[in-house]
Amino acid sequence: MDAKSRILSRIRHALKDKPKALLPEHPHPAFSQDAMELFLKRLTENGAEGHLVDKEGARKLLADLAQGLPGAAYGKGIPDAFRLLPELPPEEAPLGVSWALFAVAETGTVALSSEDGRRTQLLPPVHLVLVEEKRVYPSLLEALLDLKSLPSALGLHSGPSKSADIGQVMVKGVHGPGRLVVAVLQGTW
Numbered sequence: 270m271d272a273k274s275r276i277l278s279r280i281r282h283a284l285k286d287k288p289k290a291l292l293p294e295h296p297h298p299a300f301s302q303d304a305m306e307l308f309l310k311r312l313t314e315n316g317a318e319g320h321l322v323d324k325e326g327a328r329k330l331l332a333d334l335a336q337g338l339p340g341a342a343y344g345k346g347i348p349d350a351f352r353l354l355p356e357l358p359p360e361e362a363p364l365g366v367s368w369a370l371f372a373v374a375e376t377g378t379v380a381l382s383s384e385d386g387r388r389t390q391l392l393p394p395v396h397l398v399l400v401e402e403k404r405v406y407p408s409l410l411e412a413l414l415d416l417k418s419l420p421s422a423l424g425l426h427s428g429p430s431k432s433a434d435i436g437q438v439m440v441k442g443v444h445g446p447g448r449l450v451v452a453v454l455q456g457t458w
Contacts, residue, residue, distance in 0.1 A: 304374040304407045305453065311377025315428030317449040319377075327351065327399065327452045331366065334397055334450065338363050342393055344385035351399065359386070365393035365446065369400035370420075371412040372451070376427055379451055380412065383422035390424055396446035398426065402455050 270278070305321065312319035320330055331353055335341060340357035346368035359365060367390050369379040379398045381390050390396060406412035413419075430445030 302374075304405055305402065307407070308372055308374040308377060308405050308453070311374065312428070312451055313377075315377045316431070317377065317428045317451060319451045319453065321402070321453045321455060323455050324350070327454055328353070330450070330452050331397060334364060334395065340364075341366055342386075342389040344368055344381075344389045346382075346385050347399070359388035359392040362389075362393045363395060365389045365391075365396045367396065367398050369398050369404065369451075370416065370423070371404040371406055372400045372453070373409045373412055373425075374405060374407050376409070378409070378425050378427040381424040381426060382420040383424065384420045387422070387424065390426070391430075391445045394446055395448045395450070396426075397450045397452065399452050399454055402453050405453060 309319040309321065320326070322330060328351065331351055335354050338354060340355040340362055341353075341364040342357055342359040342362035343352055344365075344367035347366050351366060354364070367381055367385050370382050372379045379400055381398065404412075406415065426445075426449060429447050429449045432440055432444060
């Protein structure tokens with residue numbers, strides 16, 4: 270018997286007569302508020318900006334953000350229709366544009382895949398995240414249950430980067446973008 274099997278056998282033996290923990294039927298209460306309304310409210314509370322837009326509204330929002338900028342860093346999942354600026358490396362780009370896997374209403378969080386490009390998500394001072402309306406879930410549990418597979422890393426962004434590590438003074442943009450803008454895309458994509 271190998272070491273792993275011996276350890277697991279000892280654990281099973283030790284737990285054999287212990288009572289099983291009772292789990293609730295569903296750990297999250299049902300939300301009385303509309304998920305989209307709650308998501309946009311939580312985003313604002315977190316210091317981010319949320320916009321419910323159609324395809325043209327999303328392009329206009331991106332054009333407004335891009336005004337006067339030399340370029341942007343794009344995540345791998347960004348469609349060509351949203352690549353309005355020349356592409357720059359994330360460390361040089363004033364704007365990063367990413368595609369979210371999903372969003373969570375109860376916390377105002379967008380979930381970003383590491384496969385989309387973590388540097389694009391963290392290095393530019395302004396970050397625009399696009400998420401489909403049908404991918405806004407009431408809770409993280411519901412979003413994860415609906416996900417077919419998980420990427421190697423999942424970034425959960427709930428607002429602009431901020432820290433009060435030094436001198437207890439709140440500073441934005443220390444460990445990531447100082448401005449987070451989320452465009453919730455209506456309709457089919």
